[in-house]
Amino acid sequence: MFRPLATLFLLLAPVCLSGQTPAADLVIMVPDSEPRMRAAIDSARASVPRFMRILAAPSTRDALLTIKVPLSDGRSTEHVWISDLRITADMLEGTIDNDVTSVSGFVRGQLVRVPTDSISDWMAITGGRVLGGFSLRALREGMSPDERQRFDSETNGVFSGPTLVE
Secondary structure, eight states: OOOEEEEEEOOHHHHHHHOOOOSSOEEEEEETTOHHHHHHHHHHHHTHHHHHHHHHSOOTTEEEEEEEEEEEOSSOEEEEEEEEEEEETTEEEEEEOSOOOSOTTOOTTOEEEEEGGGOOEEEEEETTEEEEOHHHHHHHHTSOHHHHHHHHHHTTTTTSSOOOOO
């Protein structure tokens, strides 16, 4: 069964690295069975403990700490970025950092609490390095050469190398 998995992807790196705000959120529909995205989610989930260590002891070098989680309204699921993160007991609390386009009941800026095992991606921009961003790299791999060139230009090429977790 094909159930679209809306992977909401913001150009977060240029926002943090250049101080510019993206013109609009880009929504890319990815089927649940897409192997690159499944592998990216699996890798992100396997490395969540590393992200949690960064989040638990933030540094002044941290320009961005964000997670991507699936939100569902029972009909659709959309993966969105959550920022302004706080650890609360066994949950993470933060605000939805992009427009929610295919799931009702959620809006940008809304406070949400999510279990850490629901994280489908994470990203930390710290000391000028981008850690994580697994789904963004998977999306990049599936782009045409022209799309990839534009993406690399808009993100200063930070997703063109291997995924870093350390």
